[in-house]
Amino acid sequence: MNTALAVSATGLRKSYGDKLVLDGIDLRIPEGTVFALLGPNGAGKTTTVQILSTLIPADAGEARIAGHDLGTRSDGVRAAIGVTGQFSAVDNLLTAEENLLLMADLNHLSRREGRRRSTDLLRRFDLTEAARKPVATFSGGMRRKLDLAMTLVGDPRVIFLDEPTTGLDPRSRRTMWEIIRSLVVDEGVTIFLTTQYLEEADQLADRIAVLDHGRIVAEGTAEELKRRIPGGHIRLRFTDPYALETAAGLFASTHRDDEALTLDIPGDGGIPTLRSVIDILDGASVEAAGLTVHTPDLDDVFLALTSSPAGAR
C-alpha cells in the first residue's frame, strides 16, 4: 500500500536560449526511497534539481513534491525539502556550530530548540569535537557532512543531494553513504540524488534513471538496468566433460571453457530465461553442478545508454 509519491513530475522542459536542456522529464518517486539521477556532465541533472527545488522555473510540465504543486504551492514545496548542492551553504568563517545555529534561526526555531538540534546533529555526524572550529579548517568530507547536517535542521521530508560525494576520498564517501542510508531507514525521508558515480547509484538507489541530453533514456533498479544491455550470461558449471559436451549441443550460441568445465549462455538473468535453461537441461537429462547469473555492471549500462562516453569526460 506504500504508493504515496514524494516526487512526481510530468513533461518537465527547460531551454536556455535555443539550447534545449530538459526535453520532457517524467518522474515518480515513492516516499521513503532513494532515487538516483545518473548522467554525464551537462546531461541536465542539476537543472532538474533546480526546477524541483523551486530555484528556477520550468518552461513546461508539472510536478508535485511532498504533496505540494510546484507551480502553485512553491512555499509548501520549500518548507518540505532540503537541498545540498555543488554550491554549499556552509560559511567558512563561522564554526560548525555557528553555521547550524544560523540555519536554526533561518528556520525560525527557538533558541533552545536550535541549540538542541544543533548539538544532536553535531553528535550524529561525528562533528562534536570540531564544533567550535572554523569551517575553513575542515576537510572536504567534514564540510559535506556539515552541509547535510545544516539541511536537516529544517527537518525536510525530501532531500535533494546534488553530487553529494564528488571529490571525496573513498572513506568519506562511505561515511556519507551510511548517513544517507540511515536517513531513509530511520526517518523515512526520500532522497533525490544526482551522481556521476555508478557505484554510488548502485549502492544507494532503489531506482535509477539515466539522463542523457535532457531525456531519461532508461529507468529501473540497478539490476533491471544491468539486465537490459548485452553482455549478461548464465554460466553453467559441470563436473564431467561429457555433461559439458552434451549441454553445449543443446543451446544455439554458447561459450565453453573445457578446463573450467563451464558453459556460458548469453541472456538476461530473468526468471523465464533461467526456467527455460533448466527445462532444456532437464529435458536432456543433463545435470549441471552449478548455475550463476552474470549481469553487466552499471559501467556497461552507462556506456551503452549515454551517447557521450563516461570515460571521455
Ligand SMILES: Nc1ncnc2c1ncn2[C@@H]1O[C@H](COP(=O)(O)OP(=O)(O)OP(=O)(O)O)[C@@H](O)[C@H]1O
Ligand atoms: N544558466 C544557464 N544558462 C545557460 N545554459 C545553462 C545554464 N545552466 C545550465 N546550462 C546548460 O544546460 C546543460 C545542462 O546543465 P546541468 O548543469 O543541468 O547538467 P548536469 O547534468 O548537472 O552536469 P554536471 O554533472 O556537469 O553538473 C549544460 O549544457 C549547461 O551548459
